[in-house]
Amino acid sequence: xxxxxxxxxxxxRRFLQDTARMAAGCAVAGxxxxxxxxxxxxxxxxxxxxxxxxxxxxxxxxxxRCGLCVRDCPYDxxxxxxxxxxxxxxxxxxxxxxxxxxxxxxxxxxxxACPTGALDPGLTDINDAQMGTAVxxxxxxxxxxxxxxxxxxxxxxxxxxxAITLELSHNTRSGHHAIFAPTVHAEHxxxxxxxxxxxxxxxxxxxxxPIRLARGSSAxxxxxxxxxxxxxGRPLVEDLIDLPDRLPGPGTDNLATPGGFEPGYNLPxxxx
Amino acid sequence: xxxxxxxxxxxxxxxxxxxxQAHKWLLLxxxxxxxxxxxxxxxxxxxxxxxxxxLAGSLTLGVLPLTDPFVTLQGLVxxxxxxxxxxxxxxxVLAVYALIGGRVYCSWVCPINPVTDTAHWLHRRLGLAKGxxxxxxxxxxxxxxxLVVSALTGTIAWEIVNPITLLHRGLVFGIGFGWALVxxxxxxxxxxxxxGWCGRxxxxxxxxxxxxxxxxxxxxxxxxxxxDDCMDCFAVCPENHVITPALRGKGSDTPLILSPDCxxxxxCIDVCSVDVFAFTHRFDTNVSExxxxxxxTRAA
Ligand code: SF4
Ligand code: SF4
Ligand code: SF4
Numbered sequence: 001x002x003x004x005x006x007x008x009x010x011x012x013r014r015f016l017q018d019t020a021r022m023a024a025g026c027a028v029a030g031x032x033x034x035x036x037x038x039x040x041x042x043x044x045x046x047x048x049x050x051x052x053x054x055x056x057x058x059x060x061x062x063x064x065r066c067g068l069c070v071r072d073c074p075y076d077x078x079x080x081x082x083x084x085x086x087x088x089x090x091x092x093x094x095x096x097x098x099x100x101x102x103x104x105x106x107x108x109x110x111x112x113a114c115p116t117g118a119l120d121p122g123l124t125d126i127n128d129a130q131m132g133t134a135v136x137x138x139x140x141x142x143x144x145x146x147x148x149x150x151x152x153x154x155x156x157x158x159x160x161x162x163a164i165t166l167e168l169s170h171n172t173r174s175g176h177h178a179i180f181a182p183t184v185h186a187e188h189x190x191x192x193x194x195x196x197x198x199x200x201x202x203x204x205x206x207x208x209x210p211i212r213l214a215r216g217s218s219a220x221x222x223x224x225x226x227x228x229x230x231x232x233g234r235p236l237v238e239d240l241i242d243l244p245d246r247l248p249g250p251g252t253d254n255l256a257t258p259g260g261f262e263p264g265y266n267l268p269x270x271x272x
Numbered sequence: 273x274x275x276x277x278x279x280x281x282x283x284x285x286x287x288x289x290x291x292x293q294a295h296k297w298l299l300l301x302x303x304x305x306x307x308x309x310x311x312x313x314x315x316x317x318x319x320x321x322x323x324x325x326x327l328a329g330s331l332t333l334g335v336l337p338l339t340d341p342f343v344t345l346q347g348l349v350x351x352x353x354x355x356x357x358x359x360x361x362x363x364x365v366l367a368v369y370a371l372i373g374g375r376v377y378c379s380w381v382c383p384i385n386p387v388t389d390t391a392h393w394l395h396r397r398l399g400l401a402k403g404x405x406x407x408x409x410x411x412x413x414x415x416x417x418x419l420v421v422s423a424l425t426g427t428i429a430w431e432i433v434n435p436i437t438l439l440h441r442g443l444v445f446g447i448g449f450g451w452a453l454v455x456x457x458x459x460x461x462x463x464x465x466x467x468g469w470c471g472r473x474x475x476x477x478x479x480x481x482x483x484x485x486x487x488x489x490x491x492x493x494x495x496x497x498x499x500d501d502c503m504d505c506f507a508v509c510p511e512n513h514v515i516t517p518a519l520r521g522k523g524s525d526t527p528l529i530l531s532p533d534c535x536x537x538x539x540c541i542d543v544c545s546v547d548v549f550a551f552t553h554r555f556d557t558n559v560s561e562x563x564x565x566x567x568x569t570r571a572a
Contacts, residue, residue, distance in 0.1 A: 061347055064347065
């Protein structure tokens with residue numbers, strides 16, 4: 001054996017062994033904890049965060065689970081997630097719209113109570129809150145979509161006529177009534193959940209979903225011709241020929257309409 | 273020492289000093305633990321909102337914010353700079369424990385302590401073997417691990433499983449299945465590892481221990497000359513390695529228990545029939561000269 005490879009002294013060997021053992025133990029414990037920590041990020045869709053809550057990832061670094069927001073909510077909307085009972089990360093505040101929605105207090109006491117900024121003190125107007133977005137998830141059961149005049153979600157909305165409007169369309173079932181479709185406008189909806197709470201059906205047809213689930217997004221490079229035109233005062237691309245539109249109705253080659261006539265050509269594959 | 277005499281630890285003190293005197297600090301400690309729980313429960317139970325929140329963060333009388341510094345530290349390494357209210361709260365708590373001893377939190381405030389104390393009491397009664405005894409430094413390693421995991425996952429990692437806040441929050445807000453974790457700790461301390469949780473694993477205790485390195489409030493073995501080697505203090509002390517240097521010191525060796533592991537629980541003071549121990553401050557290095565008899569110390 002070369003002189004440089006002297007056997008380790010027993011103390012040194014022991015120290016290295018202990019350190020290695022400890023480091024390995026911590027790696028195991030740390031991985032388990034990291035697994036739980038990542039798991040805790042999966043906020044269930046029906047658990048909504050209080051107004052002003054930071055995006056979920058930042059929220060979990062900020063919220064110390066003190067419950068002060070819960071205590072200062074005058075409507076007992078909020079509660080702290082209990083281990084193994086509620087899906088949200090243990091001890092963090094949330095509410096379930098169908099149980100108790102947020103009443104959108106003018107002074108936002110929950111945000112004022114938060115000592116850490118997990119609920120962003122920059123939120124000063126409750127109408128700017130984005131706890132989620134209401135979506136009329138079930139047109140097939142929504143009474144208004146059946147042509148009835150329930151209108152409850154629309155009437156109870158604290159941001160009525162902005163966050164939710166009734167859009168008129170023809171009722172093809174009866175042929176001579178209107179359908180007043182409750183329609184949510186996401187940029188004004190605060191996600192308070194009052195509409196979901198008050199929906200008269202046994203299971204709400206309108207639900208507040210987390211924004212990540214409720215919304216799509218437009219591709220950045222999309223340009224809407226009509227908007228560009230309004231802005232520029234002229235078409236986006238010059239010299240386009242505007243061909244006549246084929247509208248249904250008498251005098252057109254649309255056979256489905258009374259008075260329509262056969263087109264003067266045969267399309268391949270139409271069996272003619 | 274035989275297991276039988278361990279189970280009997282404190283008998284002599286009761287005989288000499290009376291039951292009350294032999295349980296003085298234990299009773300005060302239980303009172304303090306109850307106080308720190310009740311003060312949070314007055315609101316939800318009786319609508320008396322002196323204190324709102326939990327041990328992780330609270331607001332007293334609407335003005336005094338208190339924040340757990342270890343939770344705050346995890347938040348910081350996870351990448352969130354808290355608002356000033358939380359920072360001030362954490363600084364106040366830091367200052368207080370740095371002064372009176374970090375692990376005073378463990379024995380006078382923490383709601384898990386009665387659980388592990390009960391496990392230890394039963395452990396002694398049943399004369400069980402000490403079981404798995406990982407090094408005491410394990411908790412420091414775990415504390416480091418918690419901080420690393422917080423930084424890597426960007427979450428306040430320990431709060432996902434922390435049995436302390438889980439139990440406290442559970443009692444104040446609703447516990448869910450948190451009780452299972454608490455029961456787990458009890459069983460662990462009783463059957464798997466004596467003093468396993470608080471003494472070896474808990475990263476919160478490790479943090480508060482570091483915090484109290486230079487704290488003022490200390491236990492002294494001032495009358496160590498009177499020690500009759502009954503070993504009762506070693507039997508009841510949750511961190512009994514801290515006693516040896518102070519009690520077995522000779523001559524000018526400091527009689528103070530200076531280890532930051534000492535929780536200032538005062539149980540050694542209780543169970544000593546010859547009153548060797550007393551609370552004092554860290555600059556009081558007085559040692560009794562003449563061998564004091566039990567009668568002398570009590571008359572003093
Ligand atoms: S805005 Fe009001 S009702 Fe809504 S969660 Fe906050 S305190 Fe509760
Ligand atoms: S007040 Fe802030 S830190 Fe406390 S539980 Fe609510 S959101 Fe979390
Ligand atoms: S959640 Fe419903 S009630 Fe609340 S703002 Fe949005 S549409 Fe209105």
